[in-house]
Amino acid sequence: MNDDKNLMDQINDASTLLDSARKEIGKKIIGQAGMIDGLLMGIITGGHILVEGVPGLAKTQMVKTIAEVLNADFKRIQFTPDLLPADLTGTMIYRPQTGEFVPRKGPVFTNVVLADEINRAPAKVQSALLEAMAEGQVTIGENTYRLADPFFVMATQNPIEQEGTYQLPEAQLDRFVMKLKVDYPSPQEELLILDQVDSRNEQVLRKVFSKYSIQDLKDLSTRIRVDESIKKYIVSIVNASRVKGRHQLPFTRFIEFGASPRASIALYNCARVNALFEKRDFVLPEDVKAVAYNVLRHRIVLSYEADSEELSSDDVIKDILSVVAVP
Amino acid sequence: MKKGFIFFLLLQAAFLTAADNYQIHNLRFMPPEYYVGDTVEMSFILKTDQVHDFTVPEEFPDPGWLNILSMDIESKGSETEVTIRLIPYYPGTRALPPVDLGGLIVDDLKIFTSTLLNLESSRELEGVQSPLLIPGTRAVGALIVSLLLALPILIVMVYRFIRHRTGEIVKTYKINLPYRQFQRLVRKIRRSMVNMPEKEFYMTFTGGLKKYLSTRFHHDLSSSTTSEIENLLGRSRIHDTLALSLVNLFHRVDRVKFAGDKMLYSDREQLLSEVEEVSEALEEWRKKHADI
Numbered sequence: 173m174n175d176d177k178n179l180m181d182q183i184n185d186a187s188t189l190l191d192s193a194r195k196e197i198g199k200k201i202i203g204q205a206g207m208i209d210g211l212l213m214g215i216i217t218g219g220h221i222l223v224e225g226v227p228g229l230a231k232t233q234m235v236k237t238i239a240e241v242l243n244a245d246f247k248r249i250q251f252t253p254d255l256l257p258a259d260l261t262g263t264m265i266y267r268p269q270t271g272e273f274v275p276r277k278g279p280v281f282t283n284v285v286l287a288d289e290i291n292r293a294p295a296k297v298q299s300a301l302l303e304a305m306a307e308g309q310v311t312i313g314e315n316t317y318r319l320a321d322p323f324f325v326m327a328t329q330n331p332i333e334q335e336g337t338y339q340l341p342e343a344q345l346d347r348f349v350m351k352l353k354v355d356y357p358s359p360q361e362e363l364l365i366l367d368q369v370d371s372r373n374e375q376v377l378r379k380v381f382s383k384y385s386i387q388d389l390k391d392l393s394t395r396i397r398v399d400e401s402i403k404k405y406i407v408s409i410v411n412a413s414r415v416k417g418r419h420q421l422p423f424t425r426f427i428e429f430g431a432s433p434r435a436s437i438a439l440y441n442c443a444r445v446n447a448l449f450e451k452r453d454f455v456l457p458e459d460v461k462a463v464a465y466n467v468l469r470h471r472i473v474l475s476y477e478a479d480s481e482e483l484s485s486d487d488v489i490k491d492i493l494s495v496v497a498v499p
Numbered sequence: 500m501k502k503g504f505i506f507f508l509l510l511q512a513a514f515l516t517a518a519d520n521y522q523i524h525n526l527r528f529m530p531p532e533y534y535v536g537d538t539v540e541m542s543f544i545l546k547t548d549q550v551h552d553f554t555v556p557e558e559f560p561d562p563g564w565l566n567i568l569s570m571d572i573e574s575k576g577s578e579t580e581v582t583i584r585l586i587p588y589y590p591g592t593r594a595l596p597p598v599d600l601g602g603l604i605v606d607d608l609k610i611f612t613s614t615l616l617n618l619e620s621s622r623e624l625e626g627v628q629s630p631l632l633i634p635g636t637r638a639v640g641a642l643i644v645s646l647l648l649a650l651p652i653l654i655v656m657v658y659r660f661i662r663h664r665t666g667e668i669v670k671t672y673k674i675n676l677p678y679r680q681f682q683r684l685v686r687k688i689r690r691s692m693v694n695m696p697e698k699e700f701y702m703t704f705t706g707g708l709k710k711y712l713s714t715r716f717h718h719d720l721s722s723s724t725t726s727e728i729e730n731l732l733g734r735s736r737i738h739d740t741l742a743l744s745l746v747n748l749f750h751r752v753d754r755v756k757f758a759g760d761k762m763l764y765s766d767r768e769q770l771l772s773e774v775e776e777v778s779e780a781l782e783e784w785r786k787k788h789a790d791i
Contacts, residue, residue, distance in 0.1 A: 399757045401702075454758040458724040497721045499702070499756065 179395055179453050186392055187451045193380045196241045200375055201234050202368065203361035209449065210352040210466055211238055211326065216389045216448070217441040219349025220305050220325040222290075222340075222470060227330060229354045235286045235326050242386065243379040244283035245320065251293035257300035264313040275312045280304045283320050287327035291337040301325070302344045322386045342429065342473060349438045350463070351470035389448070396444045397454040401499035403440070406460055410436045412492045413472050423491040426478035431471040438467045457498045465489050521603060522546040524578075534613050535590055536627075538568065541610065542582040544575075547603065553579055554601035562596045564589035572600065581605075588627070590614030677714035678782050681707055685771055692767055700767060701752050708748070708774060715785060725749040737784055744777045 190212065197208055207223070211234065214221040223231055232248060239246035249260060262278035279285065280301070287301060304310050308319050327348070329340075345351075357365065412421065414430030442463035447455045469485045478488065524544040533539045545553075553574070559567035564587065571582040581600070587593075590612050597606035684707040692700055709720040712728070716735060720728055728749060732742035748770065754760040762770075 397757070397759060399759070401698075402757060452758075456724065456753060456757055458726045461724055461727075494719075494722050498724050 179392075182392055183396075183448060183451055183453055186389055186448060189380060189389075190449065192378075193238075193241050196377050196380055197234070197237050199377060200237045200368075201230055202364045203357045204230070204234065204354065207234065207352050207354055208238070210350055211235070213442055213445045213449075213463070214326070214349055215242065215322060215324050215386060216393055216445045217349055217438070218322065218390060219438065219441070220327070220347065222345070222348040222351040223326060223328045223354055224331050224351060225328070225354030226356075229356065231326075231328050231354060232286055232288065235284060237377065239284040240377050241379065242284070242322075242381045244322065244324075244381075246284045246286070247279040247282040248286040248288060249279050250288045251290050251297065253292060253294065255293045255297050257297050260297060260300050261304065261310040262312045273313065275315060275317070277312070277317065278310070280310060280323075281317070281320060283322055283324065285323075285325045287325055289330055290327040291329050291340055294338050295341070298338065298340060298344055301327075302347055305347045345470045346432055346434050348470060349442065350466040352466055353469075393441070393444045393448050396447050396452070398440065398444060399454070399499075402443070402455050402457065402460065405457055405496070405499050406436055406439045406443070408496045409460070409464060409468075409492060410439065412496050413468065413488075421491075421495055423488050423495075426475055426481070426483055426488050427472055428475040429473040431468055435468055435471045439463060442467055461493060464493060468492075520548050521605070523605075523608075528610070532613055533587070534615060535588055536586060538584060538586050539610070540582060540584050541608075542580060543608075545579045545581055545600075545603075545605070546577065547579075551579075551600070551602050553581075553603065556599050556601075560596035560598065564593065565595065570598075585610075587612040590616065675782075677711050678778065681711035681778060682775075685775055689768075689771055692771075693764070697755065697762070701755050704770070704774070705749065705752050705756070711778065712745070715781060725753055736788065737781070741777065741780055741784065744773070745781075748774060748777065 193212065194205075194208060201208065211221055215238075225231060235248075236246055249255075258278065260278050261280055262276050264273040265276045266272075267274050290298065290301070300310075304319060304323075305325050308321075308323055309316050310319060311317075410431045410433070413427060413435075439460060443455045443459040446459040446462050447453070450459070452459075465486055468489050472485050472488055474483065474485060474488065522545070524546060526541070526543040529540040529542075530537070553572045555570045555572055559570065561567075566586045566588070568584040568586065570584075573580045573582075583598075587610060591614070592609055592611045594606075595608040595610060597604045598608070684703075688695070688700065688703060688707075695703075706721075709723070709728075713720045716731060718731060720731070723731070725746065729742075729746045732745060735742070751770070755762055
């Protein structure tokens with residue numbers, strides 16, 4: 173058995189903490205357990221999350237609630253076609269009193285950002301957010317400013333209204349550690365939502381992470397053992413998505429472009445956090461499979477053949493996972 | 500035409516015999532038409548003016564072209580029915596040699612023997628030949644023909660039977676093949692596990708076990724995780740204890756493979772013994788439930 177009792181104790185403590193966080197979030201958000209875990213996973217891995225779902229599924233409410241439970245600052249940016257990069261990052265403004273330009277920081281200078289309907293803003297705004305997400309810093313005028321730590325972006329997309337939207341470029345999509353799909357709640361969950369309509373705003377949430385920082389969870393996740401065979405398994409999965417032209421696998425014709433090495437890193441990190449969620453100090457192939465859909469969904473560009481056969485990325489990922497041997 | 504001619508000749512014969520104080524009536528041949536070598540039964544009614552005590556001659560005349568087999572005389576009041584069984588060996592119309600019936604010599608009997616041969620061909624006497632078909636030949640022939648006709652059906656039936664049996668044997672062989680292969684793998688691992696690195700041992704072990712279970716549950720488990728295998732076993736109809744034993748094996752091996760747990764040599768031996776027991780139990784269960 174593993175002798176690292178200290179690590180297991182810490183994992184159990186972290187698990188208790190995460191359970192408390194889930195419980196607090198559950199006071200305001202009914203159901204959506206997968207999405208809550210996805211968001212927590214994104215925060216712990218230091219990545220950013222893209223959420224796809226129709227309006228009215230409590231996406232904003234969820235991010236707000238998580239920020240509150242994490243004891244973090246929260247800002248929401250509604251992306252519109254007339255939005256400018258400066259509206260996001262900030263700009264230099266002139267002060268008549270002193271006669272000089274001073275920086276005015278934008279809404280990205282916070283811990284948790286909700287980039288609502290990100291695909292409604294033009295590419296230049298998306299690029300500004302891209303820099304913030306990738307570098308953790310923003311340049312205003314001649315100065316570069318570090319963003320808050322933790323810095324977490326949850327961007328949302330509406331899958332049904334595509335008119336007047338700007339498709340996110342693959343390079344930007346790749347910056348998101350995961351793409352989550354939010355679905356409608358079940359009828360039972362919807363009944364509970366109705367029961368809580370009047371009392372939801374009165375709920376006072378406990379700041380669970382006041383004593384236990386997110387950085388500690390990050391550090392803890394990095395101590396979770398990943399065997400060499402698991403690493404090879406991750407690489408095999410990502411590599412299987414890049415077999416276009418080799419024609420040895422049936423799904424290759426549905427893939428235009430495969431996943432980048434960022435996908436391997438994201439799978440690696442998310443699998444570790446998943447093991448943490450499962451109260452384990454080592455990663456199993458189950459952890460890799462559990463996060464594979466969310467991690468790869470937006471990284472695999474489908475071919476026109478996949479579109480013509482009405483296949484989704486999830487269908488292709490399922491095929492990939494079914495052919496890659498588990499160690 | 501021919502019959503009419505015979506009838507005319509017979510009438511002539513009957514007319515002439517009347518001059519010798521006897522008359523021949525109702526001359527009949529059985530069969531009516533006969534050929535060279537056929538046995539013919541000739542019968543007629545003999546009428547005489549005087550009473551005679553007719554007797555069958557001790558020796559029948561032998562003219563060479565004819566063989567008289569037997570003769571029967573039956574008195575019917577004033578009439579006498581004579582029946583002569585004979586074999587003619589010469590075609591055409593010929594007079595029978597005189598026949599002494601004991602006091603009355605009948606010498607104007609004629610017979611007409613049909614022939615298959617051209618009448619213009621040689622009329623040389625041929626020696627008596629053995630019959631073409633020995634007795635029972637037709638029955639044997641019919642039997643042979645029947646057998647020949649039934650032969651394809653018999654061959655098809657035998658072929659089907661052999662194919663069915665062979666198919667069953669091959670099917671049984673194939674069904675049991677994965678288990679035998681797995682047993683061989685376990686034996687191979689047991690022989691070489693002393694020098695086998697720990698990782699290699701457990702990778703080989705789970706690889707073999709997954710391959711074996713894949714054949715038993717008709718689902719490729721090579722890309723399945725332990726949780727997925729557990730779900731599959733849960734959905735199958737195997738006994739819970741058996742499913743749990745299999746899942747526990749995978750869980751224990753997972754800890755060695757991925758968590759870095761160390762296991763002693765004895766643990767390996769125990770693992771192999773356990774997997775042998777579990778696989779044997781699974782085979783027993785499979786035989787009872789063929790539709791696994």
